[in-house]
Amino acid sequence: MKKVTIKDIALKAGVSIGTVDRVIHNRGKVNKNVSKRVTDIMNELGYRKNILASTLAFNKKRTIATILPDPKIDPYWGQPDLGINQGQDAVRDFGIQIKKYWFNLFDVETFIDTYKKAIDEKPDAILLAPIFAKESKNLLKIAKQKKIPIILINTHLEDDYPLSYIGQDSYQSGYLGGRLIRFGLKKKAQVMILNLGERSKNAKHLLRKEQGFKDFFIKNAPKIEVFTANFFDFDNPKKLNSFLEQKLQEYPNLAGIYITTSRAYKVIDAFPKHSKKIKIVGFDLLEQNVDYLVQNKISFLINQHPVEQGYKGIMGLFKHLVMKEPIEKTQYLPLDIVVIENYKFYLENKQPVEMIR
Amino acid sequence: MKKVTIKDIALKAGVSIGTVDRVIHNRGKVNKNVSKRVTDIMNELGYRKNILASTLAFNKKRTIATILPDPKIDPYWGQPDLGINQGQDAVRDFGIQIKKYWFNLFDVETFIDTYKKAIDEKPDAILLAPIFAKESKNLLKIAKQKKIPIILINTHLEDDYPLSYIGQDSYQSGYLGGRLIRFGLKKKAQVMILNLGERSKNAKHLLRKEQGFKDFFIKNAPKIEVFTANFFDFDNPKKLNSFLEQKLQEYPNLAGIYITTSRAYKVIDAFPKHSKKIKIVGFDLLEQNVDYLVQNKISFLINQHPVEQGYKGIMGLFKHLVMKEPIEKTQYLPLDIVVIENYKFYLENKQPVEMIR
DNA sequence: ATTTATGGTGTGTGCGTACACATTTTTTAA
DNA sequence: TTAAAAAATGTGTACGCACACACCATAAAT
Numbered sequence: 001m002k003k004v005t006i007k008d009i010a011l012k013a014g015v016s017i018g019t020v021d022r023v024i025h026n027r028g029k030v031n032k033n034v035s036k037r038v039t040d041i042m043n044e045l046g047y048r049k050n051i052l053a054s055t056l057a058f059n060k061k062r063t064i065a066t067i068l069p070d071p072k073i074d075p076y077w078g079q080p081d082l083g084i085n086q087g088q089d090a091v092r093d094f095g096i097q098i099k100k101y102w103f104n105l106f107d108v109e110t111f112i113d114t115y116k117k118a119i120d121e122k123p124d125a126i127l128l129a130p131i132f133a134k135e136s137k138n139l140l141k142i143a144k145q146k147k148i149p150i151i152l153i154n155t156h157l158e159d160d161y162p163l164s165y166i167g168q169d170s171y172q173s174g175y176l177g178g179r180l181i182r183f184g185l186k187k188k189a190q191v192m193i194l195n196l197g198e199r200s201k202n203a204k205h206l207l208r209k210e211q212g213f214k215d216f217f218i219k220n221a222p223k224i225e226v227f228t229a230n231f232f233d234f235d236n237p238k239k240l241n242s243f244l245e246q247k248l249q250e251y252p253n254l255a256g257i258y259i260t261t262s263r264a265y266k267v268i269d270a271f272p273k274h275s276k277k278i279k280i281v282g283f284d285l286l287e288q289n290v291d292y293l294v295q296n297k298i299s300f301l302i303n304q305h306p307v308e309q310g311y312k313g314i315m316g317l318f319k320h321l322v323m324k325e326p327i328e329k330t331q332y333l334p335l336d337i338v339v340i341e342n343y344k345f346y347l348e349n350k351q352p353v354e355m356i357r
Numbered sequence: 358m359k360k361v362t363i364k365d366i367a368l369k370a371g372v373s374i375g376t377v378d379r380v381i382h383n384r385g386k387v388n389k390n391v392s393k394r395v396t397d398i399m400n401e402l403g404y405r406k407n408i409l410a411s412t413l414a415f416n417k418k419r420t421i422a423t424i425l426p427d428p429k430i431d432p433y434w435g436q437p438d439l440g441i442n443q444g445q446d447a448v449r450d451f452g453i454q455i456k457k458y459w460f461n462l463f464d465v466e467t468f469i470d471t472y473k474k475a476i477d478e479k480p481d482a483i484l485l486a487p488i489f490a491k492e493s494k495n496l497l498k499i500a501k502q503k504k505i506p507i508i509l510i511n512t513h514l515e516d517d518y519p520l521s522y523i524g525q526d527s528y529q530s531g532y533l534g535g536r537l538i539r540f541g542l543k544k545k546a547q548v549m550i551l552n553l554g555e556r557s558k559n560a561k562h563l564l565r566k567e568q569g570f571k572d573f574f575i576k577n578a579p580k581i582e583v584f585t586a587n588f589f590d591f592d593n594p595k596k597l598n599s600f601l602e603q604k605l606q607e608y609p610n611l612a613g614i615y616i617t618t619s620r621a622y623k624v625i626d627a628f629p630k631h632s633k634k635i636k637i638v639g640f641d642l643l644e645q646n647v648d649y650l651v652q653n654k655i656s657f658l659i660n661q662h663p664v665e666q667g668y669k670g671i672m673g674l675f676k677h678l679v680m681k682e683p684i685e686k687t688q689y690l691p692l693d694i695v696v697i698e699n700y701k702f703y704l705e706n707k708q709p710v711e712m713i714r
Numbered sequence: 715a716t717t718t719a720t721g722g723t724g725t726g727t728g729c730g731t732a733c734a735c736a737t738t739t740t741t742t743a744a
Numbered sequence: 745t746t747a748a749a750a751a752a753t754g755t756g757t758a759c760g761c762a763c764a765c766a767c768c769a770t771a772a773a774t
Contacts, residue, residue, distance in 0.1 A: 003729095005728090005729060005730085006729075006730065007729080007730095015754075015755090016754065016755050016756070017729095017730080017755090017756095018731095018732085018733095018754070018755060018756070018757090019753080019754060019755080021730070021731065021732080022732095022753095022754090024730090025731085025732095027732085030752095030753070030754085031752085031753065031754090034753085034754090048449075049729085049730070050413075050450050050728090050729055050730070051450045052409045052410075052412055052413045052450050052451070052728090052729080052730095053409075053413055053728070053729030053730045053731090053760095054729080054730055054731075055409055055730090055760095056407075056409045056410055056413060056728095056729080056730075056731090056760050056761065056762095057729070057730045057731040057732085057759075057760060058730080058731065058732095058760085059731080059759080059760050059761095093407055093408045093409050094409070169702070172698060172699070172702075175698050176696070176698040176699055179696065179697075179698050183540055183541070184540070184541070332702055333702065334693065334699060334702035334703050335698070335699040335702055336691065336693060336694075336699075337693075337694040337696070337699070339533070339536065339694070340536075341529060341532050341533040341536050341692070342529070342533055342691060342692040342693075342694065345526070345529075345689055345690065345691035345692060346691050360761095362760090362761060362762085363761075363762065363763095364761080364762095372722075372723090373722065373723045373724070374723095374724095374761095374762080374763095375722070375723060375724070375725090375763095375764085375765095376721085376722060376723080378762070378763065378764075379721095379722090379764095381762090382763085382764095384764085386719095386720060386721060386722080387720095387721070387722080388720085388721060388722085391721080391722085406761085406762070407760090407761055407762070409760090409761080409762090410728095410760070410761030410762045410763085411761075411762050411763075412728095412762090413727095413728050413729065413730095413760095413761080413762075413763090414727070414728060414761070414762040414763040414764085415728090415762080415763065415764095416727075416728050416763080
């Protein structure tokens with residue numbers, strides 16, 4: 001049970017530790033027979049390199065660039081950032097630094113500028129939220145060519161290159177949304193899918209959410225009428241209010257709204273006062289959302305673990321860079337159903353600092 | 358931004374690294390002035406010891422003893438064990454070994470024997486599931502006296518000594534259970550709390566669950582009649598069946614059963630065939646429970662993150678032993694509401710291997 | 715003058731990395 | 745055929761950073 005070191009291997013194989021080292025890293029310059037002998041002995045003795053000693057000796061810094069929307073513009077993105085900071089703490093001693101690059105969620109140009117800047121500084125790895133599909137594809141192409149590993153969070157992008165996608169299963173989260181909004185609905189109710197702030201065309205994950213949501217009703221409650229609406233100018237309460245007014249008139253049996261982004265609270269802020277009670281299901285534990293949940297104005301929130309997305313993204317790249325371990329291509333995070341009784345437990349993101357083997 | 362080492366400190370303070378080391382570990386034998394000067398310089402330069410080098414140099418093994426119910430007797434306990442294994446992987450290179458001690462969940466004597474055995478081997482820390490309240494208190498006393506740090510999982514025990522409790526908030530999980538079982542209930546329904554397999558007297562967490570559950574109805578639906586039942590011999594389907602028959606007769610409006618342990622599936626296995634549909638809310642994603650969830654025979658499961666309890670328990674002790682960081686006294690894990698649409702995401706416990714800073 | 719604190723230095727150790735260097739084998743050229 | 749050059753193997757060891765113990769100084773106490 002004693003730990004096996006390269007010294008042990010070298011001794012048993014009758015070579016020097018330098019040779020063992022070259023076998024391990026196939027730095028070449030080793031006779032095939034010797035190489036085989038060493039490998040066999042390693043297997044036999046169950047050698048596992050000591051990651052501490054390894055990292056200590058390696059003695060090089062590496063940089064991970066994070067390319068994400070600016071939290072100052074959309075508060076949601078403060079949460080992945082929190083996870084990134086936790087990750088940073090966790091990997092600091094392993095010689096990994098994180099360099100953050102922000103772009104404006106609502107402005108493609110800033111995205112392009114930002115990723116160019118990031119690439120220029122030759123990071124060893126990239127953590128990316130590929131909000132803009134087309135432009136992100138470009139970035140992937142560049143990264144592939146420069147051999148910079150990438151992990152994606154938040155938005156799934158069909159592409160072979162990235163090491164991993166970490167985030168939610170959009171379709172399934174739509175489907176779940178359907179289930180949640182349906183509780184206690186009358187047979188003939190109408191339900192609105194509201195894309196608030198992002199148009200679904202360049203955002204495939206919103207499309208998939210929609211699809212999942214609709215499919216739930218098709219399969220489970222076909223009599224309920226589901227329709228989609230888009231509204232971009234969410235920061236203008238007046239306009240949002242009149243938009244809602246209009247929808248209420250248009251759909252007199254409207255009984256539920258499923259808001260596909262994290263901005264459910266905006267809807268409630270702007271909701272016509274006179275209106276009857278309408279069930280709201282939204283995403284993410286933003287402060288304002290939670291307030292409304294507690295006030296019973298939001299029925300359910302679906303939590304997509306934004307903090308964890310950041311954390312796991314960093315840890316995944318770390319695993320790749322330092323441990324050289326393979327990473328799962330797709331890491332779906334749980335879709336937490338959040339109600340008054342359990343929101344607190346999701347809020348405190350004191351996810352204990354953890355570690356790799 | 359360059360990392361600061363003790364060498365830098367020593368240089369700047371005009372002393373040797375040995376002296377700096379003695380200041381850090383207050384091993385004594387350092388002049389007060391020197392000590393102050395060194396400390397000041399450390400703060401000024403922002404010294405943080407490199408945990409890799411530190412651990413590597415420390416070069417001692419430590420043992421964590423886990424004292425938990427045998428998974429062969431109750432499958433639930435396989436899940437914390439899984440998390441413990443993950444934790445073991447994560448801390449191996451830090452010189453921490455885990456030694457597992459099992460006891461029989463249904464036999465106090467085995468618990469006493471087991472913990473005595475564990476103590477005899479002088480572990481450096483203990484992870485404990487204090488199923489038996491009184492006897493666990495004894496163990497805590499011994500541990501305190503021998504200065505062995507302890508973390509508790511699964512069952513909260515009022516006591517100052519343990520470093521931390523990691524698990525669910527029982528009261529709140531009862532309250533949530535109330536909320537879940539109430540969806541779609543008729544005004545005058547009857548609801549049963551069923552303690553299946555454990556009597557609630559020596560198990561305070563079950564009592565708290567009950568209380569939370571009852572309180573939910575008192576506050577939100579006082580007309581619904583809630584009553585408690587205990588049944589111990591759950592592995593005898595016949596007896597369980599007749600027990601259920603009897604309850605169904607006794608409570609003709611019985612519309613929901615809240616099973617406080619992880620054995621909801623046993624109830625369904627033994628449920629009278631002829632009976633009308635009754636809503637079931639249970640705990641934990643055991644295979645059989647999930648099967649029934651998918652078949653729509655269980656309405657909701659509450660997941661209490663058993664895998665994570667094991668994992669975090671180990672990581673907490675690691676943090677204490679190696680990082681010497683303080684740990685939160687109470688770490689409540691989320692109460693996940695599990696339905697067909699999201700169970701999969703909780704199932705795969707490929708929680709990525711993670712790391713400490 | 716000798717013991718005993720007290721303050722402080724020097725260095726081997728843990729384990730893997732990576733480079734400089736030494737040795738052997740193979741290839742090339744005369 | 746032989747010397748020289750090049751390639752292939754292999755060895756030795758100085759790192760990285762913190763730890764901890766052996767060992768000097770010096771001053772104070774006996």
